[in-house]
Amino acid sequence: MSGKLILRLQADQSYPVIKWAANKFYKQINKYIKPFLLFSLITFVPSKIQEKGSTFLQLGSSTKQQLQVMFEVLEQYDWTAFAVITTLFPGYEDFVDYIEVLTDSSFIGWERRSTVTLNLTDDPDGARLKRQLREINARICLLYCSREEAESIFRAAREVKLTGPGYIWFMAGANFGRTAYLPEELPEGLFMVLSAGWKDDLYHRVQNGVAIIAKGAEALFQVYGSIPKFNSDWWCNQERSTVPSFSSVFSHRYFMNVTWGDKDFSFNEDGYLINPSLAVISLSKHRTWEEVGRWERRILSMSRYRKFLQPVDDNKHLMVATLEERPFVIVDDIDPATKTCIRDSVPCHHPLNHTDSNQLKKRCCKGFCIDILKRLAKTLGFTYDLYLVTNGKHGKKVNGMWNGMIGEVFYKRADMAIGSLTINAERAEVIDFSVPFVETGISVMVSRSNGTVSPSAFLEPYSPAVWVMMFVMCLTVVAVTVFIFEYFSPVGYNRSLSNSKRTGGSKFTIGKSIWLLWALVFNNSVPVENPRGTTSKIMVLIWAFFAVIFLASYTANLAAFMIQEEYVDTVSGLSDQKFQRPQHHYPPLRFGTVPNGSTEKNIRNNYGEMHEYMGKYNQRSVEDALQNLQTGKLDAFIYDAAVLNYMARKEEGCKLVTIGSGKVFATTGYGIALQKGSKWKRPIDLALLQFLSDGTLLLKIDTFRKRHNNFKVFLRDAINGPLHALKTICCPLEPDLHAAISQTVEPKLEIPFTAGHLESISKTYI
Numbered sequence: 001m002s003g004k005l006i007l008r009l010q011a012d013q014s015y016p017v018i019k020w021a022a023n024k025f026y027k028q029i030n031k032y033i034k035p036f037l038l039f040s041l042i043t044f045v046p047s048k049i050q051e052k053g054s055t056f057l058q059l060g061s062s063t064k065q066q067l068q069v070m071f072e073v074l075e076q077y078d079w080t081a082f083a084v085i086t087t088l089f090p091g092y093e094d095f096v097d098y099i100e101v102l103t104d105s106s107f108i109g110w111e112r113r114s115t116v117t118l119n120l121t122d123d124p125d126g127a128r129l130k131r132q133l134r135e136i137n138a139r140i141c142l143l144y145c146s147r148e149e150a151e152s153i154f155r156a157a158r159e160v161k162l163t164g165p166g167y168i169w170f171m172a173g174a175n176f177g178r179t180a181y182l183p184e185e186l187p188e189g190l191f192m193v194l195s196a197g198w199k200d201d202l203y204h205r206v207q208n209g210v211a212i213i214a215k216g217a218e219a220l221f222q223v224y225g226s227i228p229k230f231n232s233d234w235w236c237n238q239e240r241s242t243v244p245s246f247s248s249v250f251s252h253r254y255f256m257n258v259t260w261g262d263k264d265f266s267f268n269e270d271g272y273l274i275n276p277s278l279a280v281i282s283l284s285k286h287r288t289w290e291e292v293g294r295w296e297r298r299i300l301s302m303s304r305y306r307k308f309l310q311p312v313d314d315n316k317h318l319m320v321a322t323l324e325e326r327p328f329v330i331v332d333d334i335d336p337a338t339k340t341c342i343r344d345s346v347p348c349h350h351p352l353n354h355t356d357s358n359q360l361k362k363r364c365c366k367g368f369c370i371d372i373l374k375r376l377a378k379t380l381g382f383t384y385d386l387y388l389v390t391n392g393k394h395g396k397k398v399n400g401m402w403n404g405m406i407g408e409v410f411y412k413r414a415d416m417a418i419g420s421l422t423i424n425a426e427r428a429e430v431i432d433f434s435v436p437f438v439e440t441g442i443s444v445m446v447s448r449s450n451g452t453v454s455p456s457a458f459l460e461p462y463s464p465a466v467w468v469m470m471f472v473m474c475l476t477v478v479a480v481t482v483f484i485f486e487y488f489s490p491v492g493y494n495r496s497l498s499n500s501k502r503t504g505g506s507k508f509t510i511g512k513s514i515w516l517l518w519a520l521v522f523n524n525s526v527p528v529e530n531p532r533g534t535t536s537k538i539m540v541l542i543w544a545f546f547a548v549i550f551l552a553s554y555t556a557n558l559a560a561f562m563i564q565e566e567y568v569d570t571v572s573g574l575s576d577q578k579f580q581r582p583q584h585h586y587p588p589l590r591f592g593t594v595p596n597g598s599t600e601k602n603i604r605n606n607y608g609e610m611h612e613y614m615g616k617y618n619q620r621s622v623e624d625a626l627q628n629l630q631t632g633k634l635d636a637f638i639y640d641a642a643v644l645n646y647m648a649r650k651e652e653g654c655k656l657v658t659i660g661s662g663k664v665f666a667t668t669g670y671g672i673a674l675q676k677g678s679k680w681k682r683p684i685d686l687a688l689l690q691f692l693s694d695g696t697l698l699l700k701i702d703t704f705r706k707r708h709n710n711f712k713v714f715l716r717d718a719i720n721g722p723l724h725a726l727k728t729i730c731c732p733l734e735p736d737l738h739a740a741i742s743q744t745v746e747p748k749l750e751i752p753f754t755a756g757h758l759e760s761i762s763k764t765y766i
Contacts, residue, residue: 059195059208062272063091063144063172066193067098069278070142070170071106072300073191073293076362077385078346079168081111083138085153087118087145089173095144107335107342113138120149129156139316139383140168147174154185163187166316176289188285196277196294298339300362318384318680320373321405321414322348322365323394325622327646328420328438328670330367331388346370348386363388369418369670372437372691379687380680384416394421395673396596404596406431409673416680417673420643422598424668432676434684436669437692442574442599443641444591444659445648447629461557470550475521479514482531482539486513489533508532516540521547574603574638574665579610591636592617594625599639602666614638622647629656642670 074082084099086092096115103110116132123129133156141162145153150171157163170191176182197208267273280293280302293302324331331350335342341364348365365386377384395406395417402410405417410430422440423433459467486508508531516528520543531537582588592614593599600618604611617634619625626647628634637644641664648658672688674681 057212057267058272060272061193061195061276061278063095064098065272065276065278066172067095067102067142069193069280069295069300070172070191071102072295073170073280073302074140075108075340076300076302076347077383079140079383080109081113081138082140082142083113083136084115085118085133085136085141085143085145086116087120087149087153089144089146089149091173092117092144095172099142106340108340118145118149118153120152126152126156129153130160133157133160133162136162139166141170143169143171144173145171147176150174150176151183151185154183154187158185158187182283182287186283188283190283191292192281192289193295194279194281196279196296198279198281198291316382318382318415319413320384320386321389321408321417322369322386322419323389323405323421324365325420325643326367328367328369328643329365329418332364332366334362334364344371346374346386348388350388369420372688373418375691376684376687379690380683382680387414389417393596394419394598395427396601397426398596402430405673409675412675415675415678420640420670421673422640422668423671424598424601426601427598427673430676432674432678432681433671434674434681435688436671437688438642438670439667440640440642440670441664441667442602442638443644443664444573445626445629445637445639445644445656446635446659447632448655448657458558461554474546475514475517478539478543479510479517482517482536482543483508483510483513485535485539486531486533489531489535508536517543517547520544521550523547523551573659573663574607574610579636580607582613589635590617590633591638592619592625592634593638594619594621597640598668603638626651626656 074080084096086095099112103112114136116136118129118132120129129152133153143150143153154163154169163169164187167187168189168191169187170193172193175194176186176192275297278295279291280295280300281289282292284290293300295301322329331348332345334340341347345364345366348363350361350363365388370386373384373386376382389405389408391403393404395402395404401407405414405419405421406427408414409417420440423436427433462470508529512529513531515526516530517540519526519528520540531540578585578589579591582591593603595618600611603614619628619634619637622639622643625634625637625639629637641658644658648656672684674684
């Protein structure tokens, strides 16, 4: 009755009313068109009541805005599979429609596993409610209902074991934020989205409402010279050409676009704030609401260090640490258009300030290891929160303290660490490793030095033995053979070395025979004297056929050798004297690695003097090392073989190469780091072995190769074993290959001999 009386007074007197509204009065509010400001923390107004052009201004948030924030949280933690649960509470259809719009317009692969509409009427014992809840197979639930309905729903959900560890609920519609009474049925970890001022007292909330009215009235006074009384005839006394209707004035910028101090009270045509500041709150295990995130200027800020995940973090949600290192983990910024992670990337966090763990920058992670993590999560049924390590290291023990990914796992800040993390004995003493999923080791990268074309480069297509065989043996033997055939031919030179048998006869000499064969080899149009005998002519044709093959092979290989020869430092491995005693060489070799990793540890344990020398040449990152190699500030870079092989193939210009075509020393593998005695070790081991056996990892390589050229070649070999990638190389044609070509000529030598014999017979008897 009190609510009806207040609303009736507001309608009769036409005064702006500041009211702490309740849901059951919304239908009555719709009957009145005079200015009305709602300062309640109730964050939903049914869309049928809050229509476009309404004079009802809401300082809370709409259902659509709440869902936008909820989906930001889901996307932030890669919770892509969810169920939608609603009752028949007014506005539930819009709630479902908004979800459909958000999921259909997003690049993220949302999976709405089920949509359940609950009817709590005519169900006194809740049997039907429990039956419907049992059909839900998602661990993330989006609930829309009233306060009274929420108690019944959560009571039934607890009985069917749909709450507790491993289940996360988001609720809209009902508001428990300011109430002192919290039903015991509400589960720990329940999320809600409220106005950022959800903790403000009544004074501050009323102050905001009065400010809107005062600022609007002030602007109205400056235009019209007076402030109207809403129940007077002031509007009728003004000229209609200068005074708009009451509704249009109210919806004008005087009331709809108010700035007060640093607060922006700009309303849209639905009566909601255009840019509301919203808070994400969660019910802690102490039965109190805790603010765990803020949504301001359409950007969500949430911290992974908060304890709001503890109620659901015991067995199915994992904190995962990683480190950027291409191509295994690639970190990009969020898409500027959608403000989300697109394609195959997942959200990850990078602290902006290491001293303030609450300041985080949202990034997007992708890569081969991220694909494995996503596959493991789907196979084993866990969710995860991915973040980048603050110190950017793999893990090293410094002053008795572990840093990097190993430190995150060892000190239990993370349940798992994945990336280009090498397995070694020191790390295995403090944490558990999974079975290796990539085989790697230590390799050395050097830079090619620019050179000039060798003066003998035109001879490189054939080995020296081939050149000798060709022009000393083959050409001479064939030339003598042609001359002999011509000499004994009945129509040829006919045994006279000085004069021909008859006037105008042939003067074909052995010199002319050699000159003819040289001209055929080099396809040169020079004056030659051809033999007259049929046998000699056939022999010359066979030589011409051989010359075509020889010249074609030479031309095909010439381009590969007529290039600038490049100098590459010749080092055979880590035990090379240039590494072990660099001072004994001039100039001394400048080499280094990235510290705090397994490569440095291996060198420190096995080559103490080498480790001491290289300290001044150590690099901050792989990218810095590659740049210094290219600019000549570094001669050799020692690092993980898998990474160097990828970088060598990816580098434009092919100036960087790994010694021995990717030779690997101290072979080991990449593994997933887990806490000592973790219950996840065996399931992860079995899953990785299954991936290796059924080709899942190779399939992911094929998928990833489309985005990163040359990735498939070296990583496929790393997975299959210590086989190096095949490389196409150019080499001189050896004598055995030349002999194979010669064999095509030798059988044809029988033809001229037979022809010569027949020619002699025909000349003698015919």
